[in-house]
Amino acid sequence: MAFDETSESTAPAAVEGLAIDPTGTPVPDGKYSDEIESVLIDEETLQSRIDEMGAEIGARYADAEAPIILICVLKGAAIFLSDFARALTVPCETEFMAVSSYGDSTSSSGVVRILKDLDRDIADRHVVIVEDIIDSGLTLSWLRKNLSTRQPKSLEVVTLLRKPEAVKVEAKPLIVGFDIPNEFVVGYGLDFAERYRDLSYIGKLHPRMYS
Numbered sequence: 409m410a411f412d413e414t415s416e417s418t419a420p421a422a423v424e425g426l427a428i429d430p431t432g433t434p435v436p437d438g439k440y441s442d443e444i445e446s447v448l449i450d451e452e453t454l455q456s457r458i459d460e461m462g463a464e465i466g467a468r469y470a471d472a473e474a475p476i477i478l479i480c481v482l483k484g485a486a487i488f489l490s491d492f493a494r495a496l497t498v499p500c501e502t503e504f505m506a507v508s509s510y511g512d513s514t515s516s517s518g519v520v521r522i523l524k525d526l527d528r529d530i531a532d533r534h535v536v537i538v539e540d541i542i543d544s545g546l547t548l549s550w551l552r553k554n555l556s557t558r559q560p561k562s563l564e565v566v567t568l569l570r571k572p573e574a575v576k577v578e579a580k581p582l583i584v585g586f587d588i589p590n591e592f593v594v595g596y597g598l599d600f601a602e603r604y605r606d607l608s609y610i611g612k613l614h615p616r617m618y619s
């Protein structure tokens with residue numbers, strides 16, 4: 409495969425995410441139903457898009473000589489990683505790194521902290537960072553710089569969500585699952601103060617939950 413030697417993405421300039429209708433659908437009965445204002449992306453839509461992403465990224469690495477390494481950015485990307493790894497049509501290995509910049513707030517502190525580093529060397533391997541969301545882009549930009557110093561053969565980014573209106577630093581993902589409005593969302597791995605990661609859909613929190 410022909411990959412750039414640099415840490416820059418080899419993705420085409422325009423990365424399309426499915427645009428999401430901000431009106432939302434009714435919240436299903438179940439846990440947290442009185443705390444969620446609306447559903448932004450339901451479970452079925454999420455799963456079918458992740459299947460497409462797995463096929464698209466798989467085709468890109470079809471000729472890779474060794475399994476690609478997926479780096480899951482904990483904690484938010486854990487649930488996406490588990491579905492994406494299974495949807496991916498080529499072999500992969502999974503590694504985990506924990507970073508945090510939001511803490512219990514709905515806006516980035518701007519300071520990215522490593523809470524858990526990789527357990528192994530990624531030199532000379534094809535590496536794909538798996539993120540749940542690009543909001544300001546600060547986390548990924550920091551992570552890309554950090555990982556590129558470890559001499560991977562290639563370094564790319566896959567993200568489930570992106571907020572185009574919020575991005576301050578371009579993270580140049582290979583693929584975006586969904587482009588969403590500039591609102592704080594929860595579910596499918598994404599939290600507010602550690603809650604709601606265990607929802608099967610992406611939703612908007614009721615504003616009273618922030619106060």
Ligand SMILES: O=P(O)(O)OC[C@H]1O[C@H](OP(=O)(O)OP(=O)(O)O)[C@H](O)[C@@H]1O
Nearest residue numbers: 482483484508509510543544545546547
């Ligand atoms: O583009 P940015 O503005 O940097 O935001 C994106 C990052 O913020 C969230 O992580 P968080 O710090 O909340 O940690 P968590 O994954 O453990 O919830 C999210 O999971 C991304 O990693």
Ligand code: HPA
Nearest residue numbers: 543591592593594598599
């Ligand atoms: O909208 C969001 N929700 C949850 N976590 C996040 N981290 C960045 N943006 C978000």
Ligand SMILES: [Mg+2]
Nearest residue numbers: 484510511599
């Ligand atoms: Mg968080």
